[in-house]
């Protein structure tokens with residue numbers, strides 16, 4: 001099999017689990033040199049060892065909390081110190097808090113989520129761009145389908161994800177002068193630890209998971225490998241795409257559903 005991203009250097013934030021893990025694995029499978037981060041070292045180091053054993057690319061785990069600007073700076077400088085250049089930045093680390101109404105949500109909760117889900121994407125882009133410009137590289141931002149279709153009792157989350165799509169378009173315009181592409185993937189339902197944690201907080205986790213599976217026309221959730229391949233497509237193949245929002249949704253947004261919430 002030909003290697004579609006051989007020797008390219010990629011940063012993936014939040015790469016130890018879930019969607020980020022799928023992206024790290026697909027890039028390593030395709031010959032890339034990947035630096036990925038998360039807060040928890042155990043899962044990161046285990047994945048690093050597993051993928052370096054398998055090859056053909058390689059990876060390096062760096063503990064980093066993307067809600068801290070100094071950590072983001074260190075992630076970028078360590079990548080350049082290790083591999084010399086950066087071809088692709090995947091902004092993925094983020095969180096969906098348990099569902100809560102607007103009345104129950106504080107300003108500080110909103111600000112903290114904004115910092116984690118949106119400002120971190122801005123800062124990682126800001127510090128990686130000087131290197132991406134040298135390589136005509138690209139940025140891939142992981143947003144969410146709910147940025148476009150909305151979601152019940154999740155206004156701050158939906159707002160942060162909408163901001164990611166808008167910022168993607170703004171940076172695509174700005175960075176075009178350096179031939180850097182900036183794109184976005186919006187996942188619908190992907191079975192990850194985050195999805196399972198949220199389901200576990202509902203009265204019937206198994207029923208919530210089943211409803212999640214049944215929300216797609218394709219009749220199941222997306223997999224970590226499928227989203228990895230979608231990111232690889234944007235990085236390696238979609239060289240005429242910039243500023244796009246690629247829905248990774250299994251058709252979840254199509255057709256009418258039962259939506260009347262009036263008591």
Ligand SMILES: NC(=O)c1ccc[n+]([C@@H]2O[C@H](COP(=O)([O-])OP(=O)(O)OC[C@H]3O[C@@H](n4cnc5c(N)ncnc54)[C@H](OP(=O)(O)O)[C@@H]3O)[C@@H](O)[C@H]2O)c1
Nearest residue numbers: 014016017018019038039040065066094189190192193194
């Ligand atoms: N799963 C879905 O259905 C879905 C749908 C739409 C959008 N998304 C988006 O996709 C992205 C990934 O979601 P996921 O479902 O894969 O989540 P996940 O299963 O919770 O994995 C998140 C990853 O990010 C890391 N992370 C979390 N907070 C971090 C921080 N402050 N600094 C650095 N790393 C951090 C986690 O490791 P540590 O906890 O050890 O830090 C983990 O590696 C998020 O932006 C999410 O909003 C997911």
